Amino acid sequence: MAALRRYKGQTFFETDYQARLRLKNERETAAAIRRYAAARRRIEADKRRKETDNRRKEADLARSVREAERARRELASQQKEAAKMQELERVQYKVKVYKNRIDCLLSIHKECGDIWDWETIKLSPPPTQPQRLNTYQKDAQTKLNEFKPSLCDKLFRRVDSKRNSLQQALERAKEIDEIEYQIEIQTYTEDYQDWTATIDIAEKISTGSSEAYLEAIKHIDPFEDICDLGSSFEFKVPDKSTIEVRIQVNSENVIPSKIKSLLKNGQLSEKKMPKQQFYEIYQDYVCGCVLRTARELFALLPIELVIVTAVGKFLNTQTGNSEEKIVVSVAIPKSTLETLKFSSLDPSDSMSNFVHRMKFKKTQGFSSVEAIKLSDLN
Numbered sequence: 211m212a213a214l215r216r217y218k219g220q221t222f223f224e225t226d227y228q229a230r231l232r233l234k235n236e237r238e239t240a241a242a243i244r245r246y247a248a249a250r251r252r253i254e255a256d257k258r259r260k261e262t263d264n265r266r267k268e269a270d271l272a273r274s275v276r277e278a279e280r281a282r283r284e285l286a287s288q289q290k291e292a293a294k295m296q297e298l299e300r301v302q303y304k305v306k307v308y309k310n311r312i313d314c315l316l317s318i319h320k321e322c323g324d325i326w327d328w329e330t331i332k333l334s335p336p337p338t339q340p341q342r343l344n345t346y347q348k349d350a351q352t353k354l355n356e357f358k359p360s361l362c363d364k365l366f367r368r369v370d371s372k373r374n375s376l377q378q379a380l381e382r383a384k385e386i387d388e389i390e391y392q393i394e395i396q397t398y399t400e401d402y403q404d405w406t407a408t409i410d411i412a413e414k415i416s417t418g419s420s421e422a423y424l425e426a427i428k429h430i431d432p433f434e435d436i437c438d439l440g441s442s443f444e445f446k447v448p449d450k451s452t453i454e455v456r457i458q459v460n461s462e463n464v465i466p467s468k469i470k471s472l473l474k475n476g477q478l479s480e481k482k483m484p485k486q487q488f489y490e491i492y493q494d495y496v497c498g499c500v501l502r503t504a505r506e507l508f509a510l511l512p513i514e515l516v517i518v519t520a521v522g523k524f525l526n527t528q529t530g531n532s533e534e535k536i537v538v539s540v541a542i543p544k545s546t547l548e549t550l551k552f553s554s555l556d557p558s559d560s561m562s563n564f565v566h567r568m569k570f571k572k573t574q575g576f577s578s579v580e581a582i583k584l585s586d587l588n
Contacts, residue, residue: 294476301478308470315464315491319498320552322505323432328512332412337401340394346383354380415512418450423511432506443503448584451514453507459499459537461523462575465492489575490558496520496538496576497557497568504542505552516542519581535578540566541587 354376359369407429414422424445433443444456465488471479504516520538525531542564550560561568565587569577 298476301472301476304478305470305472308466311466312491315495316498316557318495319501319505319557321502323509325509326426326430326511328412328415331408332416334405334409336405337398340391340398342387342391344384344387346386347380350376350380350383420447420450423447423450423453423513426510427507430510432510433503452517452584453511453513453515454517454519454584455503455507456519456521456581457499457503458534459496459520459522461532462488462492464495486572489570489572492575493570494557496522497561500538500540500542501547501552501557501560504540504547508544508547514544516544517582517584518542522576524576535576536581537576537579538566538568539579539582540564540568541582 354373357373357376359372362368411422411426411429415426424447427445442458446454448454465483467483467488468480469483469487471481473479500518500520503518507513507516518538518540519536521534522537523532523534526533538561540561546563550563558570565582567579567582569579571577
């Protein structure tokens with residue numbers, strides 16, 4: 211059936227079939243257009259999403275680069291600060307070592323060993339001989355004797371293995387007891403020999419034997435741990451109340467040549483020590499050695515007088531060789547020494563308390579002097 215139809219300003223005849231076909235084509239065309247538009251929108255949306263993702267990635271990358279750079283700067287700053295702190299600690303350590311060295315040199319006279327009472331020592335009992343206690347063996351034997359296998363031990367046949375383990379533990383305990391006993395015996399032997407030698411010295415000292423004095427100095431060795439005191443000692447015993455000692459003190463090299471201090475900016479300052487300060491420190495050091503030597507001898511022996519002669523090595527600028535010369539010689543009575551307060555005295559000034567010989571100039575140091583002899587005091 212045909213009908214007169216008007217479409218897009220035109221009038222024409224169209225059958226129903228044609229109308230349905232046209233409507234179908236129009237719908238398909240419209241659907242295709244919509245699909246195309248939707249696909250285009252999806253493509254554009256994907257494009258915008260990719261662009262957004264790219265911008266985000268670029269932003270993340272830029273942020274990561276900035277954070278990495280900031281972390282690098284922070285690490286560099288921390289490393290620089292750590293290096294500065296390490297340098298500061300190193301400088302502080304150097305200054306501390308320098309000050310400690312000066313303090314040790316100027317306080318050597320303040321220390322002294324224990325006083326030896328030879329009369330009491332002479333009456334001291336010998337060391338006790340060790341006994342076999344077998345402590346570990348007894349403990350292991352008790353565990354073996356008291357061993358009672360449990361039901362599980364019997365069920366899993368562990369009785370013999372456990373008993374064997376306890377037996378082995380007993381044998382090891384015997385070995386340990388024997389080792390400890392042998393160590394105690396060795397210690398006892400050494401202590402007994404030392405006690406015998408000490409008693410022998412004490413008995414000789416009570417008789418005023420000069421050989422016993424020298425033997426006591428060698429046996430006790432009160433100057434062994436005092437490396438700053440000097441490199442060698444020579445002792446003479448003219449009578450039972452007097453000892454003469456010649457001490458080889460360390461040379462001027464024992465005094466640091468530079469003053470070390472910490473500046474406000476944390477850097478190390480090293481300045482050459484002024485001659486006057488250098489020589490004054492060395493004088494106090496030498497006089498401190500003299501006082502310390504006398505104190506140690508009075509603490510060790512029943513004497514009343516110590517004559518200390520300090521010898522040092524100095525460069526002879528005319529020959530270029532090192533030469534020994536006597537720098538201080540002092541006669542120190544025990545009665546006078548005991549009145550001094552060593553914690554606060556000046557070692558160099560304290561020499562005025564005794565008969566002494568010492569020539570010293572603040573800008574030149576020591577000059578050679580003659581040693582004091584016992585005959586000079588009579």
